[in-house]
Amino acid sequence: MKKTYKIDVDCANCANKMEQAAQKTEGVKTATVNFMTLKMVVEFLEGHDPKAVMQAVRKNCKRVESDCEVYLS
């Protein structure tokens, strides 16, 4: 399953870091961050609850880039 989330981040390098952080999160199959449209597309592994996974994604992103935001709704 694939879902798109709005994000907020200031620099392109930070967006790259968020992408890596999201990719490393458990339950995430692939993640792409598009800095230009400020969107994150996440594909989840089967058997994982997207909501719980996204909480973790958000946390991991915050860890690498304190100034970012992932809007979960």
Next chain:
Amino acid sequence: MTKKQKIMLGRILAAVALLIALHFAPVTGWVRFGLYLIPYLVIGYDILLKALKGIRNRQVFDESFLMAVATLGAIALALYEDSGDYTEAIAVMLFYQVGEWFQSYAVGKSRRNISDLMDIRPDYANVEREGRLERVDPDEVEIGTVIVVQPGEKVPIDGIVVEGASSLNTAALTGESLPRDTQQGDEIISGCINMTGLLKIRTTKEFGESTVSKILDLVENASSRKSKSEDFISKFARIYTPAVCGSALVLAVLPPLIRVFVLGLSAGWETWVYRALTFLVASCPCALVISIPLSFFAGIGGASKAGVLVKGSNYLETLSQTKIVVFDKTGTLTQGVFEVNGIHHSEMENAKLLEYAALAESASSHPISKSLQRAYGKELDRSRVRNIQEISGSGVIAQVDGLEVAAGNDKLMDRLGISYIPCHSVGTIIHLAIGGKYAGHIVISDVVKPHSKEAIQALKAAGVRRTVMLTGDAKAVADQVAAGLGVDQAYSQLLPAGKVEKVEELLSEKPEKAKLAFVGDGINDAPVLRRADIGIAMGAMGSDAAIEAADVVLMDDDPLKIATAIRISRKCLGIVYQNIIFAIGIKLLCLVLVALGFANMWLAIFADVGVMILAVLNAIRALFVKNL
């Protein structure tokens, strides 16, 4: 300007004002240090906090860390040397923030510009309820509802015109500025702007399935597919920052140690630590990391302005390396509509012969009989025709005005024992025999699109080495069209599966770097579109299959757009390479100059902020595609 940007601008101005004021303040020692700390914290507190957070989260090598180390180091040096020169550290922080601010502003602005450009999203649909027009969300309109589109409004949902006639502006979809006329009974696609008359439209699709939604979805997701250049930059940035930090450390420690232990000189720690800090400032990878995706984004935006939808940066990259273009014939280079092209050896007036042919074929719905009827142009009086016999694969025999009319191919003439004159023209030949006597023949052929020849020339001019045409048509037809257009090679009598095989054959022959593009109308060549390095679908207005199967979608039927698309992609990739080389080049040059001691912190700031601003401005150029 967003709120964040406004606050930042305020902080920048405050710090500048404080700096100027302090410049004239006659203070020294610790008081001076304390006073200078104020503008430093005003401009840099968030960077320091971020650096701290980074250390706590074990993300040490980021920009904030570099800036914090460089500026705090400069302040520490000033204290150590007791020079009282804190301006430099503050200025570095200030310029860094100015650069960040500019980047945020420029990117935000271009993001908005490009989004506006692609803004074909209709906000509402007018539905008539109890005699009054009501504005509703297009999402809520059900299939079969009649919606009203007033002049100046966007058509929100695909449908059929049930009332009214108007001109449509399709520029947002196709880049074509000529208006398109529409009237009752015509299909209409969402995203067009109604220009002159009021239209009532019965919707045939839901909003989510309408052309406009599909296109928006496609464009919005386009830059998620990353190109090799973008991947290269992300990987580069990943190794670059730690490498630079390491080099800076070496630069700070190694030369002084060598001086002391090998050369027997004084260590000169201040000089080398200063150089190392300058080195850190100069090294920030922002310019690279921002300018490459921005170039692609602008390129995709510019292309969609010209009616060329590119599904991802990777396709833009592939498109720029296209050396072989393979065309499907029907519907791509030709109209796919059959027309009467000639009437030969007629024993009577041409119009009369056509009339007989059209009448004899009047019962058939075959494209050929349709084209005969169209060429005849008048209403057919069916009561004049009797006893229609269709002879499958050959033609028809019918009684027209009491005369026996036979219309069909040479097989039919052979069967009736009528001698006929073979035709030299290429196309489908319909022989006519009236009353058992040969009466002449009619040539029907597909019509080449007006820009096809120019399109092939434009492709050659754009550096395409080889053009190939594939078709299911007869060899004679294919060869004639190919020769007329200047296509290098033509393969005829191919079934759809044969087209895939042919493309695979061409793919295996070509060198790896030369990319092969297949251009089709998307109707029955979806497998080939997928198989080629890059699939280009034409005339996507309305064809969902094309939008889904292809990598690049040309919104109108004009084959000239293929060359335009290639030129746009070349320009964009050109800018990408310029930015990569320019940014890395200047960076390395500055780093070397700094390490050798030829540069101070001011040059380092240029290497950071200046290069980034120039790269961003260069990236924006990809948006302008007017003269391509």
